[in-house]
Amino acid sequence: MNYHFEFGWLLEYYPQIGKGIGITAELIAVGAVAGISLGICCAWVRALGPAWLKPVVAAYVELIRNTPFLIQLFFVFFGLPSLGLQLSELQAANIAMIVNLGAYSCEIIRAGIQATPRGQFEAGASLAMTRFETFRHVILVPSLQRIWPALSSQVVIVMLGSAVVSQIAAEDLTFAANFIQSRTFRAFEAYIVSTIIYLALAILLRQALAIIGGFIFPRRTAR
Amino acid sequence: MIEFTLWDILRNLLLATRWTVVLSLVSFLGGGIVGLALLFLRISKRKSLRSLAKYYIELFQGTPLLMQLFIAFFGLGLFGIDVPAWLAAGLALVLWTAAFLGEIWRGCVEAVAKGQWEASASLGMGWLQQMRYVILPQAMKVAVPPTVGFSVQVIKGTALTSIIGFVELSKAGTVVTNATFQPFTVYGLVALIYFALCWPLSKSSQILERKLNVAHRNH
Amino acid sequence: MSLIEITEVRKSYGATEVLKGINLDVASGEVIAIIGKSGSGKSTLLRCINGLETINRGSISVAGAQLLDDEVHLKALRLKVGMIFQQFNLFPHQTVGGNVMLSQTVVKKTPKPEAEAIARKMLERVGLAHKFDAYPDELSGGQQQRVAIARALAMQPIALLCDEITSALDPELVSEVLAVVRELAAEGMTLLMVTHEMKFARDVCSRVVFMHQGRVHEVGPPEEVFARPQTPELKQFLGLH
Numbered sequence: 001m002n003y004h005f006e007f008g009w010l011l012e013y014y015p016q017i018g019k020g021i022g023i024t025a026e027l028i029a030v031g032a033v034a035g036i037s038l039g040i041c042c043a044w045v046r047a048l049g050p051a052w053l054k055p056v057v058a059a060y061v062e063l064i065r066n067t068p069f070l071i072q073l074f075f076v077f078f079g080l081p082s083l084g085l086q087l088s089e090l091q092a093a094n095i096a097m098i099v100n101l102g103a104y105s106c107e108i109i110r111a112g113i114q115a116t117p118r119g120q121f122e123a124g125a126s127l128a129m130t131r132f133e134t135f136r137h138v139i140l141v142p143s144l145q146r147i148w149p150a151l152s153s154q155v156v157i158v159m160l161g162s163a164v165v166s167q168i169a170a171e172d173l174t175f176a177a178n179f180i181q182s183r184t185f186r187a188f189e190a191y192i193v194s195t196i197i198y199l200a201l202a203i204l205l206r207q208a209l210a211i212i213g214g215f216i217f218p219r220r221t222a223r
Numbered sequence: 224m225i226e227f228t229l230w231d232i233l234r235n236l237l238l239a240t241r242w243t244v245v246l247s248l249v250s251f252l253g254g255g256i257v258g259l260a261l262l263f264l265r266i267s268k269r270k271s272l273r274s275l276a277k278y279y280i281e282l283f284q285g286t287p288l289l290m291q292l293f294i295a296f297f298g299l300g301l302f303g304i305d306v307p308a309w310l311a312a313g314l315a316l317v318l319w320t321a322a323f324l325g326e327i328w329r330g331c332v333e334a335v336a337k338g339q340w341e342a343s344a345s346l347g348m349g350w351l352q353q354m355r356y357v358i359l360p361q362a363m364k365v366a367v368p369p370t371v372g373f374s375v376q377v378i379k380g381t382a383l384t385s386i387i388g389f390v391e392l393s394k395a396g397t398v399v400t401n402a403t404f405q406p407f408t409v410y411g412l413v414a415l416i417y418f419a420l421c422w423p424l425s426k427s428s429q430i431l432e433r434k435l436n437v438a439h440r441n442h
Numbered sequence: 443m444s445l446i447e448i449t450e451v452r453k454s455y456g457a458t459e460v461l462k463g464i465n466l467d468v469a470s471g472e473v474i475a476i477i478g479k480s481g482s483g484k485s486t487l488l489r490c491i492n493g494l495e496t497i498n499r500g501s502i503s504v505a506g507a508q509l510l511d512d513e514v515h516l517k518a519l520r521l522k523v524g525m526i527f528q529q530f531n532l533f534p535h536q537t538v539g540g541n542v543m544l545s546q547t548v549v550k551k552t553p554k555p556e557a558e559a560i561a562r563k564m565l566e567r568v569g570l571a572h573k574f575d576a577y578p579d580e581l582s583g584g585q586q587q588r589v590a591i592a593r594a595l596a597m598q599p600i601a602l603l604c605d606e607i608t609s610a611l612d613p614e615l616v617s618e619v620l621a622v623v624r625e626l627a628a629e630g631m632t633l634l635m636v637t638h639e640m641k642f643a644r645d646v647c648s649r650v651v652f653m654h655q656g657r658v659h660e661v662g663p664p665e666e667v668f669a670r671p672q673t674p675e676l677k678q679f680l681g682l683h
């Protein structure tokens with residue numbers, strides 16, 4: 001193997017890489033906030049919501065969890081326009097990620113709700129709170145705290161999975177890597193560098209989620 | 224322009240599904256073997272081996288599968304071989320699957336009560352005997368549901384190999400879409416086929432998990 | 443008119459009938475001890491009164507508010523009746539003050555400063571004003587139970603239901619909780635308490651209800667019930683103690 005590694009192009013293409021990192025970060029930030037919110041709503045339905053809505057949410061969750069994200073993305077970006085819903089690459093990527101994380105976090109959060117001691121529901125009820133008020137003020141935060149590590153892992157998985165949005169030409173980090181390799185024909189270096197950046201992003205994201213967790217849940221102990 | 228019936232579309236997709244299935248099986252089996260090796264490294268007595276496995280797992284779990292596929296595809300190319308897509312796809316998926324299975328199984332081994340190690344040691348068993356006769360049989364029972372569950376991730380993971388040009392279900396979806404201009408129908412069908420492959424596995428994993436929990440509670 | 447009217451209440455879990463026609467009227471200011479063997483339906487009765495279980499037959503009303511199985515009626519009833527649990531059930535993610543303020547702000551929409559003032563006052567009453575900013579897991583069991591009492595009191599109920607509120611406590615912590623209850627009784631609060639503390643029942647309660655196999659088997663003032671039990675079941679029950 002007499003291949004010469006060459007990383008000099010890095011200097012030239014750092015704007016592309018920077019932009020790619022920015023878009024990947026934007027995608028996961030929006031995806032995490034909206035996806036987890038969607039997951040909370042769906043988990044509420046599945047654990048405590050009206051009976052007629054439960055099968056609808058269950059079908060959504062099963063469908064998403066048993067199909068590849070790539071196909072979900074293609075369906076949103078290529079399929080929905082034929083229904084008259086025109087989306088930009090970034091919008092499609094955002095929607096696909098939200099919908100995807102929504103389904104996974106629904107299941108994770110539901111497990112947290114179900115692990116809640118029954119006494120917490122009863123205490124809320126005995127204080128004249130409605131079922132929803134009890135959920136909102138008593139059940140939700142400890143439930144999220146219980147499953148925060150699992151939820152954080154899922155967010156990281158979705159961030160790494162977002163690499164495929166480059167396939168609909170959303171200009172994320174992978175898109176930048178593809179662009180650089182097509183210009184420089186230095187495929188190996190381009191992908192090694194972006195892989196390292198992804199690894200760093202994953203580590204950072206994990207840290208950030210731990211810190212956010214510390215903010216939302218000031219108490220360490222949760223039963 | 225040629226008219227495509229729904230059946231034409233479906234038939235083409237189903238033909239390509241074969242390769243999704245084959246690749247999934249290869250990845251799962253290959254990944255299982257490498258994953259078992261990783262497991263032994265991960266729980267070995269030598270710290271260097273343990274950290275080696277740990278870094279391997281962190282690397283593969285901390286980077287996108289797509290990047291791993293690209294690196295396998297273009298990296299093998301550096302050796303001057305003309306890399307067929309299936310080889311890069313198989314290699315990357317095996318290594319990726321191994322990382323996850325190794326980590327899942329480590330959790331299962333660690334879930335075996337500490338007293339079991341101590342009891343078997345007190346009976347004069349060596350490390351290998353402890354593993355073979357006491358720890359692994361117990362760990363394996365716990366390992367079945369999450370392992371079956373992970374096979375779903377493997378099947379879904381194979382979709383990414385379409386991006387480096389391996390022709391399986393997802394790639395066929397793109398090809399057929401380009402020929403028919405019916406993305407809604409085609410990707411809808413592709414999703415349903417994946418669902419048909421994955422859902423039974425997801426469900427079995429859930430059922431096995433529930434059975435295991437019940438068995439544990441009755442202890 | 444009685445404050446709490448329980449008429450012919452029946453409750454089944456599946457095929458097993460747990461309450462087999464309960465009749466009990468409680469006047470305002472009464473302190474009632476409910477005693478009986480394990481499984482006789484004491485908890486179930488209290489939980490029915492607070493709408494935590496739905497009854498199959500009969501009726502329950504508190505100060506004119508009917509127990510009906512919809513959120514409007516349940517809320518009206520629960521605003522009048524507070525409940526204290528064996529396991530405290532404090533909210534782990536809220537401070538002591540937060541626990542006592544939460545339902546005031548959420549349910550009654552009491553403005554925060556006012557809710558805080560009430561919370562401090564109630565915590566004062568149970569002797570825990572200084573723990574306002576502590577979290578539940580920093581308190582002893584007895585202190586947690588007193589917070590739970592303050593939390594219920596903050597809703598200004600006209601009656602309190604207490605289900606074995608000292609059973610989860612270490613023996614040396616029982617008296618501090620009972621002291622609080624004794625004070626409430628002295629102030630005229632209507633109390634229905636399931637308890638195994640016979641001495642306490644004798645000293646503080648106006649009436650004792652002995653439950654047996656889902657029925658009110660004997661009722662009377664403590665002097666009567668403890669000194670001259672009428673039925674063999676009650677004699678046996680008291681003999682066990």
Ligand SMILES: Nc1ncnc2c1ncn2[C@@H]1O[C@H](COP(=O)(O)OP(=O)(O)OP(=O)(O)O)[C@@H](O)[C@H]1O
Binds near residue numbers: 455479
């Ligand atoms: N959720 C439930 N499902 C089925 N049966 C129940 C349920 N809750 C209570 N029971 C049954 O109802 C009967 C009465 O229970 P209850 O808790 O009211 O008894 P108790 O008098 O409070 O006993 P203890 O002194 O042990 O607390 C018991 O036989 C119990 O097994």
Ligand SMILES: [Mg+2]
Binds near residue numbers: 484485486605606
């Ligand atoms: Mg009880």
